[in-house]
Each structure stands twice: as structure tokens, then as C-alpha cells.
Amino acid sequence: MSFGHRWPWVFMAMVAVTLGGVLAFGVLETGDQVASVISCLVGLAALCITWLEPRRFGLVDEALEAACGELSAGTRERLRQEVATRGLVFPEPLRVPWRSVDGPFTASPDVVLGRLPGVRRTALRLHGDVMTLADIVGALPARQVVITGAAGSGKTSAAILLAQQIVREGEASLLVDMAGWDPERYSLNDWLTACLTAARPAALPMRHAHAAASRLVEREAIVPILDGLDELPDHLMMQVIESMHEWTRPFILTSQTAEYETAVRATGLTVARALVVRMLPMPVSEIVSHLTAGRADADRRWAPVAARLRISGSLRAVLSTPLMSNLARVAYTRIDSNPSELLELDDADNLERHLLDRVYPHDGAFAWLTPLARYLDRREVRQLDLCGPLIPATWSKLRRLALSFLVFTCYLALMALFVRLESSGTLIEILFEIMLWAGLMICFLLVRLATRGKTQSATPFRFRTRPRRTLGVAAVSAAFMTVFAVMSTSSTLTPQTNVATLLVGIAGFALISAVVGAMAWGSLTEPVAEGETPHPLSAIRWDGWALLAHFPAPLLGTAVFLALQHQLSTFPQNAALTLIVSTVVFDQIPGTAWSRWMIRRLSLARHGLPSDIEEELEKAREQGILRTVGMSYRFQHARVQVHLASATEND
Structure with a gap:
């Protein structure tokens, strides 16, 4: 220090x-x-x-370089696992074609390829498939590429395969979901650092990982896959393009074509020196090869479909996208299934609906996905944010204040009724009153924290006691309160005062002050770091336990103050007022994320989702149906959410 x-x-x-x-x-x-x-x-x-207290030094260069190497190797291994999990190379890579894009939405050929003396290039005529794209991008001076295409055209898969091939020794590569970027908390570079830190190997300490991630981002030794630019609001897409305009680091950015062109047109800037490519429909030979590879008796079962694919029509149009081709492959995996059913459906919408129904049926283990999709669709969002605000962002400030006033009024009214209760003093009645008082305070905290007028997602906390920090705060609190006690009582002392009694009293007061100081806000909890938990629900549970850290400081502090004033009998109502003040003064309070999730669970149950929604969310994530972005769950493909939501509407 x-x-x-x-x-x-x-x-x-x-x-x-x-x-x-x-x-x-x-x-x-x-x-x-x-x-x-x-x-x-x-x-x-x-x-x-x-x-x-020992001095804290930063990592020495040798240790930092070792941490950088361990972190970059860990991200490359993680990328390899992502390729295996998605089945991108088994039984063989899907060779989706692409071609370069010319026009007003791309940098000039001389900027992309590098200027040559006496030569001015006017157009790019590059094309190939995903397995040859790495040869092109790896030869570019900046190794920057924007992959565009329609929904389900294989942009993300192409980006992952590309990153695995162009990343160099000592560099890190990471798949980053653009929907998780919060510009109010992070700049784009800081967010890359946080995501890289979260991807650390288990053996690398968090502090070392953060220092290594900062060094890798600073020296531009990272090839980020920025996936899903089109999933951001319009103003954030423009902000991303403006931030990346002068980037010199290599990167891979994916976006749907129309949204990318709209954002570039709005900013008037191109994305650095990036080569812009567009994913194309797969040829018939590649579709047939993909459908039959690694499947028993595939040639016979898929022969009628292969024959129909050679004729232009809705079947070829649907199966020419990697998403639908993969759904067909999964839907008819069993040897007793009959792919010829597809020939009976001539309309493209009916074909897509049929494939989605077979892979994501409305009954069975994942039947609850249908009401979840409808729940998200009604709110016009893509993700289930576990600790997002419960109050709509469209509410005015006056409306938010009115809600807070209503919560305070109801709480104070109930506390006033509680104080007026008459008790006979029996043990049972005393215990009942204590439980009622604690229940009122807990309910108030739950509702108050969940409905606080903050429009951003809440930060989950966890218990974390650092002895030096806790002892330091306790020592300062004891010092100030001891001096205060001595100065307050010095005028009333006489030579006949019992010194031993005085010492015991001051020591006891100092001890109580130290305990109150040690339990002050910030001494017992700290925010959950990115990547510290395996999934968002773990962070929510930690935040629920951290809510207990909100009680000791205001309650003990109030009790000590009232004891000095000889008014301890007024503790219930004064503690209630102290709790109100604490929820107004402090910006981030442990338990806010947990409180929001508890109330959101009630809303989800009312819309038909199961009571064990936490376990079901994790099962769907493990099956690859949902994915996590920050503290939220979202469907792996937007097309699946749209299908399930529309099916529910039709029902």
C-alpha cells in the first residue's frame, strides 16, 4: 500500500x-x-x-508474462472446446460459401489489403468457403474481418473456425456476445478485459488473470470474436462502429447484413481496415453431404430428399442455411425416422416450422420453453435478465418516486400498527412479536430493493471478509467512539469515581463500536467478479446470502445509540426508520439482485413456467438450447424464440 x-x-x-x-x-x-x-x-x-500491513506490489514482469501465456493458452483451449461442443468439425466442417462485399459500406481495397506503389485497386473479388477464409484473412495486414449474412447463415460458426486458424502463438482468442456489453459500466476495451479475465483457467488466480488480461488487451495480443452486433440497439451499434473505427488489433465481427449496413450508413464510418464478407447459401452437394455424413443408412433414407434438392424450390431454399440443415440432420437422426416427410411440405414457412417442432416440441421435458418464449416476446426482449429492473424503462421519474413513496407508506403504516400492539409479556407473545417485526423488515427490504428506481441491472454481491480491511475499519470506529465517550463523560467525573468500573465501561463501549464498525457496509461483502461463478444463478444465490450483511450495521448502530440515550424501548420503530434511510443513501446494496429474481420468479410462475425454473434453465443451457450472457439467459438462436412464441400465440 x-x-x-x-x-x-x-x-x-x-x-x-x-x-x-x-x-x-x-x-x-x-x-x-x-x-x-x-x-x-x-x-x-x-x-x-x-x-x-504488508505492502502490495504488482506482479513482476516474469510472473506477468507467465500469466499472459497461461491465459492465452487457456482461451485457445476454450475455443477448441467450443468447436467440439458445436460439432463444427465432426464428421467434417460444413463448407459454407462466402464472397467479399464491395460498395459504400466497406473500406476501400487499398485500405483492406495495404497500398502498393503505383497501383490503385478499385474492387475486391474474393470468394471461397469457411475453410479457405483463414488463408485470406491471415494474409491481411490487420487480420480484421466482418462476417455478414442472414439469420441462420452460419456467421458465428464461421467466425469460430476462422479465429481458431488465424490466432497466433501467444495471442488469446475469445467468443464474446455483443448483447452482454453495458456501455454504462465498461468501455469496449475494458469490457474485453473483463471478458478475458472471466475466461481464465481455474488454476490462474483472479488478480493474476486481470493483470494478464489488461496486458494482452493493451498490447493487442487478442483476437476477439464480437458476435451479434445486430442484437444491440441502434445507438449502441453506432457506438461500437465508432469505437472500432481506429482499431489496429485483429478482430472478427458478425452481424446480419441489413443491420450492419444501416449502422455504417448512420455513422458514416467503416469498421477499421476490415474485410467485409457475406455468407452465401450452401450448394446442393454440400447440403446432401452434411445431411448424410456420419448417419446410418443415410444414403437410402435421404435419397428422395437429395433428388428433390436438385430442383429449385422451397426445400432447397430452407436447407441451404446451416441452421435449418443442422435441424434437419438432428430431427431425422434415428434410423427409423423418415426424412421423406419433408417432401410433403412445399411452403418454406411450413418446412421451417416442421423442423423446429421436431427438434423443439411443445410437450415433453422442455415444454416450458414455450411460455418462456412468449413471456420474452411480450416484453420485446431477447434475454431473461435475472437481476434486471422490474420497473419498465418507459416509466417517468415521477412515477418511480410515487412507487417508492407507496412502498414506504405501506411499510411505515404496518410498523405503526405493530408498535400499537399490546402484549401480555409471555414468552410466546414476545417470540411472535420478534418474528412479526423481522418479517415486516425482510418483506420491506425485498420489495424496496426489487423496486428501487434504477434502470440498470443490479450487481450481485457475495460474502468476502478481508481481515486487514475489517480490522482497520473496526480500529477506526473504536478510536473515534472511544474519544467521543471520554469527552462526553469527562465533565461528570469526580475523584470518587471508580476507575475500574470506568475502564470496563469504556472498554465495553469500544468493543461494541469495533463490532459495529467491522460490520459496516463494504466490510463484509464485495461485488461478484466476472467469471467467478459457473452460471448466473450461482451469483444470485450468493447475493441472497449477502443480503444478511445489510442488517448488522444499522441495527447494532441504532441499538448502541439508543442505549446511550436510555431509550432502548423505542428500538423497533427507530430500527425501521434506519433501514429506510439505508435503502435511500446507498447506491449498490447486497441483495438487490436476489430480490429482483425472487419477485420475477413469481411473475414467471404466473405465466406458466415451472416452480423449479432454476434447474430447468440450467438443463436447457447444458443442452445448448439456451446460453448465458452476463446475468441473463437467452435462446441460442433468435429463430427458435420467434417460433416458440408464435406457436403459443396460435394455440
Whole structure:
């Protein structure tokens, strides 16, 4: 810790020691002498804690370079696992064709390829398939590419295969979902650092991973796959293009064609020196090869379909996209299935609906996906944000304040009724009153935290006690409150005062102050770091336990204050008021994310989702139907969500 961070501690210690010294060497009575001794001891304790704390150094260059190598190797291994999980190379890669794009939405050929003396290129005429794209991009000066195409055209798969081939030794590569970027929290570079940190190997400590990720991003030794630019709002798409306009690092960006062209037109900027390519429909030979590869008795079962594919029509149009071709391959995996059913459907919409129904049926283990899709569709969102705001963003500030006022009013009214309750003093009634009082406070916290007027997603917290930090806060609290107690009682002391009783009283007060200080906000909890949990629901559970850290400080502090004023009987109502103030003053409170999820679960249950929604979400994620982006779940393909939502509407 530098002196800039130490000076508050040193200053407080010097103040306490000076005060003790002045009191000790003056003409003092017994009480003042006791006060001087206590002050000196407190000051010395704070000073010892300050200088005994070890200095924190950053990683030395050798350790940092080793961490960079371990992190980059871990991301490359993670990318290899992503290829295997998606089945992109088994039984063989799907060779989706592409061609380069010319026109007003791309950089000039000289910018993309590099200028040659005495030569001016006017157009690019590049084409190939996903397995040859790496040869082209790897030879570009900047190794930058934008992959565009229609929904389900294989953009993400092409980007993953490309990144695996163009990443160099010592570089990191990471698949990043653009929908998870929050520009209010991160710049684009800071977000890449956070995502890279989250992808650290299990053996690499978080602090080392963050330092290594910052170094890799700073030296541009990362090839990010920025997937799904079109899933961002229009203003964020423009912000991304403006941020990437002067990038010199290699990258791969994917987007649907129309949305990308609209964003480029709105900004008037191209995306750095990137080569822009467009994914094309697959040829018939590639479709047939993909449908039959690695399947038993495939040639016989798929022969009628292969014959129809040679005739232009809706069947060829549908199966020429990798998404639908893969759905057909999965839907008719069993040897007793009959792909010839597809020949009976001439309309493209009916064909797509038929394939989606076979792979994602409306009954069975994942029947709850249908009401989930409808729930998201009604709110016009793509993701189920576990700790997102419950209050619609369209609400005015006055409307939000009115809701907060209503919550406060109901809470205070219930507390007023509670205070007016008459009790006979029996043990059962006392226990009942304590439970009722605690229940009212917990319900208030749950509703208040869930409906606070914040439009951004809540940050989950976790219990994390750092002994030096906790002891430091406790020492400062004890020092200030001890000096306060001594100064408050010094005028009432007489020579007949019992010194032992006084010492015990001051020591007890200092101990209580230290306990209250140790439980202050920020001493027992800290935000959950990116990638610290295997899935969002784990972070939500941690945040629920961290909510308990919100109680000790206001309750103990209120109790100590009332005890000094001899008004401990008014503790219930004063504690209620303290809790209200604490939810207004502090911006981020542990338990906010958990509170929002608890209330959102009630809403989901009302819309037909199962009570064990947490387990079902994880099963769907493991099956590849859903994926996680930050603290939210979303369908792997938007087309699946649209299909399930529309099917529910038709029903």
C-alpha cells in the first residue's frame, strides 16, 4: 500500500496519540488520566495495524508474462472446446460459401489489403468457403474481418473456425456476445478485459488473470470474436462502429447484413481496415453431404430428399442455411425416422416450422420453453435478465418516486400498527412479536430493493471478509467512539469515581463500536467478479446470502445509540426508520439482485413456467438450447424464440 493510501490511517493514529499525550501530561484528574491512557492505546493499535500491513506490489514482469501465456493458452483451449461442443468439425466442417462485399459500406481495397506503389485497386473479388477464409484473412495486414449474412447463415460458426486458424502463438482468442456489453459500466476495451479475465483457467488466480488480461488487451495480443452486433440497439451499434473505427488489433465481427449496413450508413464510418464478407447459401452437394455424413443408412433414407434438392424450390431454399440443415440432420437422426416427410411440405414457412417442432416440441421435458418464449416476446426482449429492473424503462421519474413513496407508506403504516400492539409479556407473545417485526423488515427490504428506481441491472454481491480491511475499519470506529465517550463523560467525573468500573465501561463501549464498525457496509461483502461463478444463478444465490450483511450495521448502530440515550424501548420503530434511510443513501446494496429474481420468479410462475425454473434453465443451457450472457439467459438462436412464441400465440 502506498503512502497515498496510508495517510488517513497515519493521520488518525497521530491524532489519537497526540490527544492522549496532551491529556496525560496536563494537570488532570483521575478520569482524564484514564481517558489519556485509553486514547494512547487506541492510537498505538491503529498505528500498528497500519505499519504491520504488508505492502502490495504488482506482479513482476516474469510472473506477468507467465500469466499472459497461461491465459492465452487457456482461451485457445476454450475455443477448441467450443468447436467440439458445436460439432463444427465432426464428421467434417460444413463448407459454407462466402464472397467479399464491395460498395459504400466497406473500406476501400487499398485500405483492406495495404497500398502498393503505383497501383490503385478499385474492387475486391474474393470468394471461397469457411475453410479457405483463414488463408485470406491471415494474409491481411490487420487480420480484421466482418462476417455478414442472414439469420441462420452460419456467421458465428464461421467466425469460430476462422479465429481458431488465424490466432497466433501467444495471442488469446475469445467468443464474446455483443448483447452482454453495458456501455454504462465498461468501455469496449475494458469490457474485453473483463471478458478475458472471466475466461481464465481455474488454476490462474483472479488478480493474476486481470493483470494478464489488461496486458494482452493493451498490447493487442487478442483476437476477439464480437458476435451479434445486430442484437444491440441502434445507438449502441453506432457506438461500437465508432469505437472500432481506429482499431489496429485483429478482430472478427458478425452481424446480419441489413443491420450492419444501416449502422455504417448512420455513422458514416467503416469498421477499421476490415474485410467485409457475406455468407452465401450452401450448394446442393454440400447440403446432401452434411445431411448424410456420419448417419446410418443415410444414403437410402435421404435419397428422395437429395433428388428433390436438385430442383429449385422451397426445400432447397430452407436447407441451404446451416441452421435449418443442422435441424434437419438432428430431427431425422434415428434410423427409423423418415426424412421423406419433408417432401410433403412445399411452403418454406411450413418446412421451417416442421423442423423446429421436431427438434423443439411443445410437450415433453422442455415444454416450458414455450411460455418462456412468449413471456420474452411480450416484453420485446431477447434475454431473461435475472437481476434486471422490474420497473419498465418507459416509466417517468415521477412515477418511480410515487412507487417508492407507496412502498414506504405501506411499510411505515404496518410498523405503526405493530408498535400499537399490546402484549401480555409471555414468552410466546414476545417470540411472535420478534418474528412479526423481522418479517415486516425482510418483506420491506425485498420489495424496496426489487423496486428501487434504477434502470440498470443490479450487481450481485457475495460474502468476502478481508481481515486487514475489517480490522482497520473496526480500529477506526473504536478510536473515534472511544474519544467521543471520554469527552462526553469527562465533565461528570469526580475523584470518587471508580476507575475500574470506568475502564470496563469504556472498554465495553469500544468493543461494541469495533463490532459495529467491522460490520459496516463494504466490510463484509464485495461485488461478484466476472467469471467467478459457473452460471448466473450461482451469483444470485450468493447475493441472497449477502443480503444478511445489510442488517448488522444499522441495527447494532441504532441499538448502541439508543442505549446511550436510555431509550432502548423505542428500538423497533427507530430500527425501521434506519433501514429506510439505508435503502435511500446507498447506491449498490447486497441483495438487490436476489430480490429482483425472487419477485420475477413469481411473475414467471404466473405465466406458466415451472416452480423449479432454476434447474430447468440450467438443463436447457447444458443442452445448448439456451446460453448465458452476463446475468441473463437467452435462446441460442433468435429463430427458435420467434417460433416458440408464435406457436403459443396460435394455440
